[in-house]
Amino acid sequence: MSLRAALLALLTVEPMTGYDLYKQFESSVGYVWHAPDSQIYPELRKMEKDGLLVGREVPWGQRGRKTEYHVTEAGIAAFRDWMNSTLEYSRERDPMHLKAAYLEWAEPEAARRQLHAHEEHYQARKAQWEEKIREIDTGNSEMLNRRLATLPAGEHRAATAFKRFTYQGLVARAEQEIQWARQGLALVDELYEDWGAPAVSAPPPQRDPRTPL
Amino acid sequence: MSLRAALLALLTVEPMTGYDLYKQFESSVGYVWHAPDSQIYPELRKMEKDGLLVGREVPWGQRGRKTEYHVTEAGIAAFRDWMNSTLEYSRERDPMHLKAAYLEWAEPEAARRQLHAHEEHYQARKAQWEEKIREIDTGNSEMLNRRLATLPAGEHRAATAFKRFTYQGLVARAEQEIQWARQGLALVDELYEDWGAPAVSAPPPQRDPRTPL
DNA sequence: ACACACTAACTATGTGCATAGATAGTTAGT
DNA sequence: ACTAACTATCTATGCACATAGTTAGTGTGT
Known part of the structure; x- marks a missing residue:
């Protein structure tokens, strides 16, 4: 639907x-x-x-x-x-949180890799969503501008505000997920500090640590 | 999978x-x-x-x-x-944020109802997840206790910490969504304050405003 | 003249999940 | 003895979505 x-x-x-x-x-x-x-x-x-x-x-x-x-x-x-109409909410079904609950089964390196990927993922999303907000604020949003052209001036404010509100919520969500992933990484370090490959482990297996986008 | x-x-x-x-x-x-x-x-x-x-x-x-x-x-x-293994993340598909982006199409009352339902939903989830954390902290978590019974004492700490970490992340997510919904409600009030039914509107159409669970 | 990327649209298969309903045995309460 | 609630399992239908592949026309560059 x-x-x-x-x-x-x-x-x-x-x-x-x-x-x-x-x-x-x-x-x-x-x-x-x-x-x-x-x-x-x-x-x-x-x-x-x-x-x-x-x-x-x-x-x-x-x-x-x-x-x-x-x-x-x-x-x-x-x-x-x-x-x-009002949306109904579906039941929980979030693979990452399912995984997080059983992270003691993963090898420490795999746990780190997963949490790192989580952070990366939301960092990328955050950047995209922030870019959207910037476009809205500078009047450079293609879609919004075409939409506004179909509306009387009196309704521009609302249409713009809701789009901004949407992306701002997505950014906040991304920030929350990034924080959570970092807490997870800290937790893994703390739990396995006597174990192998703690702070020393140099290159994260999958991607570059700080890809900007 | x-x-x-x-x-x-x-x-x-x-x-x-x-x-x-x-x-x-x-x-x-x-x-x-x-x-x-x-x-x-x-x-x-x-x-x-x-x-x-x-x-x-x-x-x-x-x-x-x-x-x-x-x-x-x-x-x-x-x-x-x-x-x-590392999970791959699927594309965005979030009905509520889709809706939020076009909220100027909704009647103000419908917008309020939806945002209110969003807040309610996450308030309920938050309460459940917080209860889970309380169970973990007090040693009353059925599942965790049975799980710990299968593990050597040295691994209890990690298993417990990851479960707590999971629920804590869900609580933080819920809090973020609640905040967002409230910002949305404030925005609707601000945009339609000259319009009908702002602060005066008594009973939200769907449910009781502050159901504890 | 040809290669190549892009536009435009369609098909096919399989999985995940919701919703609903059927069947049959068990246990507890009146 | 009866019935209601619970345990246990299974089936069917349909939608949403992922993945992959097909066909055909267009426009651009070399």
């Missing part, structure tokens, strides 16, 4: 082809929601069948054709309904 | 039936990992076929029978392998 909402959200800004949407999910919007093209194309067809979209064939080059999807009134209504 | 690891983790402590495992996922362990019985039973059979477990039929009452699954050497090795 959320994929549908994500597609509607993008298509309310302007008509797009499946490929356009796929690229959005690969780049900017993909930092909040992702989907592979193999999921997008069938979903668009289903949405058209449900009357939320209409696909218009437009020429592309000489012989080429592509399908641009336009949101219908029903599509707008469906999106609004989704926005006005 | 993680379900398999979760099942192995539990079964390394002691042999259990599918139903036992299901109950674990419904209660204590379920705060870290959850799975329905319809997923557990087939997975156990697959794991037996793969040689990670052996199922022993034991009588239950007069005519009843149940299957107790015991971990094999190969099962232990598989779990250790999982613990020593």
Whole structure:
């Protein structure tokens, strides 16, 4: 259901082809929601069948054709309904925390590697999300600008604020995960200090320690 | 793959039936990992076929029978392998943050309701996870105690510390989400203060504001 | 003229998981 | 003796998603 909402959200800004949407999910919007093209194309067809979209064939080059999807009134209504309904939360299912709970089974080096990867992962996410905030603040956000162009000036403030709020929440989450991973690394060091390879162990097996992105 | 690891983790402590495992996922362990019985039973059979477990039929009452699954050497090795390998992280797919990014589409009341539900959700999780930490600290954690009984005293410290570390990370995450939701509520109030139903709006549509659990 | 990257779209297979429901035996309470 | 709740297991359907591969047209550079 959320994929549908994500597609509607993008298509309310302007008509797009499946490929356009796929690229959005690969780049900017993909930092909040992702989907592979193999999921997008069938979903668009289903949405058209449900009357939320209409696909218009437009020429592309000489012989080429592509399908641009336009949101219908029903599509707008469906999106609004989704926005006005309350999400239910699903049960816990987080591989990393499952693993963390049994970390005494891992070799100290493997534990360090995993915690390090966790930190790296969220450091990368944090950088991307912070970049998004910077784009919003400097008025350089492609998506936001196109969205604002469809809105009366009076609603610009809210639209901007919610996008900023979203990314700021993601950054805070990333920071929390980074902290947690560091605490984990400290814990491993403390528990196995008499063991092998504590502070001495030079190169972390997987990646460079401080990749900026 | 993680379900398999979760099942192995539990079964390394002691042999259990599918139903036992299901109950674990419904209660204590379920705060870290959850799975329905319809997923557990087939997975156990697959794991037996793969040689990670052996199922022993034991009588239950007069005519009843149940299957107790015991971990094999190969099962232990598989779990250790999982613990020593590094998880890959999947792409972003978080319905709440997707929604947050487009919150200007929601009616102010719906936005408040959703953010409130978010806060409630994590408040409930936080309470459960904190309870787990309290159990660990007071030596009242069933699972941990049974696990410790299988370990030499020298490894008690690590096993306990990692479990505590896990729940502490979950609590911190919950606190972060609660904070974020509150910032969101403040933002909605600020953006729509001239609008209808700001601070005056008495009963949140869905639930009681401060359910303790 | 050809190679190559990109645009555009589709298909196929398999896993993970939710939801729902069926069957049968057991135990505890009235 | 009855019934309700619990134990134990299994099946079926369908969605969401990952992974991988296919087909065909376009535009650019050498």
